[in-house]
Each structure stands twice: as structure tokens, then as C-alpha cells.
Amino acid sequence: MILGLAFGLGGGYAIVRVVNRVDLETGLTPVLVLAMALVLFGTTGALHGSGFLAVYVAGIYCGNQPMRAALALRRFQDAMTWFAQIAMFLVFGLLATPSEFRLIAIEGIALALFLIFIARPVAVWICLLPFRFPHEETAFIAWVGLRGAVSLLLAIMPLAEGLPNGQVIFNTAFIIVIVSLL
Numbered sequence: 001m002i003l004g005l006a007f008g009l010g011g012g013y014a015i016v017r018v019v020n021r022v023d024l025e026t027g028l029t030p031v032l033v034l035a036m037a038l039v040l041f042g043t044t045g046a047l048h049g050s051g052f053l054a055v056y057v058a059g060i061y062c063g064n065q066p067m068r069a070a071l072a073l074r075r076f077q078d079a080m081t082w083f084a085q086i087a088m089f090l091v092f093g094l095l096a097t098p099s100e101f102r103l104i105a106i107e108g109i110a111l112a113l114f115l116i117f118i119a120r121p122v123a124v125w126i127c128l129l130p131f132r133f134p135h136e137e138t139a140f141i142a143w144v145g146l147r148g149a150v151s152l153l154l155a156i157m158p159l160a161e162g163l164p165n166g167q168v169i170f171n172t173a174f175i176i177v178i179v180s181l182l
Contacts, residue, residue, distance in 0.1 A: 001049075001050060001053065003044060003047060003048070003054075004044055004049045004050035004051070004052075004053030004054045004057070005053065005054075005057055007040060007043065007044040007047075007049055007054040007058075008044075008053060008054040008055065008056065008057025008060075008061070009058070011036070011037075011040035011044075011054055011055075011057075011058040012057060012058035012059070012060070012061025012062050013061065014036070015033060015036050015037070015040075015058060015062050016061070016062055016065045016067055018032070018036065019032065019033060019069070020066075024069075026069045026072045027072065029068065029069035029072055029073060030069075030072055030073050030076035030077070033062075033073060034076075034080075037055050037058065037059075040054050040055055040058055041054065041055050085149075088149060088153075092152050092174065095156065095159065095170060096170065096171060096174045097167060100167065100171055101171060101174075101175060103168075104168060104171055104172050104175065105175060107172065108171075108172045108175030108176055108179070109175065111172070112175065112176040112179035112180055113179070115176065115180070116179070116180055120142055121139070121142040121143075124138060124141050124142040125142070128141065148177035148180065148181060151173050151177060152170075152173055152174065152177055154173075155169055155170045155172075155174070156170065158170070
């Protein structure tokens with residue numbers, strides 16, 4: 001973890017310095033930053049550090065520094081984010097087995113309703129209690145936010161490992177995410 005943090009700060013510093021010193025066409029700057037982030041990820045991983053943490057920390061560092069072509073970088077990163085989300089949900093759809101949904105639909109919907117109306121609001125309330133948020137803001141936070149991507153990514157693990165009920169776990173998580181999104 002320390003290696004990932006250290007490489008992330010150093011990598012972020014290096015990215016900012018290179019981008020601000022090298023005179024490139026605006027359209028090539030995002031390609032340079034992406035290449036440097038991939039090198040940072042690979043180098044940190046090769047040295048048994050967390051490449052994800054290093055790139056994350058570098059991104060936070062770079063995002064808070066003045067950089068050339070900042071608008072082009074933000075647009076490129078926004079487009080890449082949308083592309084990754086589309087690809088991720090396409091893969092989720094390919095892994096789901098709708099013909100098996102009827103076997104677990106009632107349990108999946110019941111679990112989704114429990115998570116939506118009880119578990120998430122209680123968890124948000126407990127987590128925000130020390131910060132003394134107004135009740136209206138706590139309720140709003142309990143009802144908004146990202147839903148689905150992380151739980152589906154985690155549900156892929158038993159499926160990928162070939163566990164006996166891996167498909168059932170993934171399909172149940174898929175139903176819960178669909179109900180939560182609706």
C-alpha cells in the first residue's frame with residue numbers, strides 16, 4: 001500500500017511536469033497521460049505494489065494541479081468513462097442467464113426491497129450520525145448514488161472461480177441491481 005501511495009504521488013507529479021513541459025497537439029495530450037498512467041500501473045505492479053492505488057492517487061494529484069489541455073483531458077476521460085461503463089454493463093448482460101431468473105425472482109426481489117427500504121437507509125444513517133447531517137439530507141443520501149456496478153463486479157468472482165452456486169449468486173445480484181435501478 002505504501003508503495004502504491006508513493007508511486008502515485010511521484011507518478012502524478014511526473015505526469016503534471018511532463019504535460020506542462022512537452023509541447024504537443026491538444027489531441028495528443030490525453031494519449032500521453034493515458035500512456036503514462038499505464039506505465040505507472042505496470043511499474044508499480046511489477047514492484048509488487050498496488051497499481052490501482054498508484055493510478056488513483058496520481059489522478060487525484062493531477063486533477064488538483066493546473067495542466068495544459070485540461071479541458072481536452074477531462075473530455076477524453078469522460079468519454080473513456082462512458083465507454084468503460086457501456087462495456088462493463090454489456091459484459092454483465094452477457095453473463096446473466098435470464099432463463100434462470102424465474103427460479104430466484106421472488107427471493108431476489110424480496111432481498112432488493114429489504115436492501116432499498118431498510119438496509120441502505122439504516123447503514124447511511126449510522127455512517128452519517130457522527131456528522132450531524134439534517135434528517136432530510138441523510139434521507140436524500142440514502143436514496144441516491146451509484147447502484148449496481150460494484151455489486152455485480154463482486155458477484156462475478158464466484159462465477160469466475162467456478163463455485164457451484166456462482167451463477168445463482170450472479171443472477172440474484174443482477175435482479176437486485178435491476179430492481180434497485182428501477
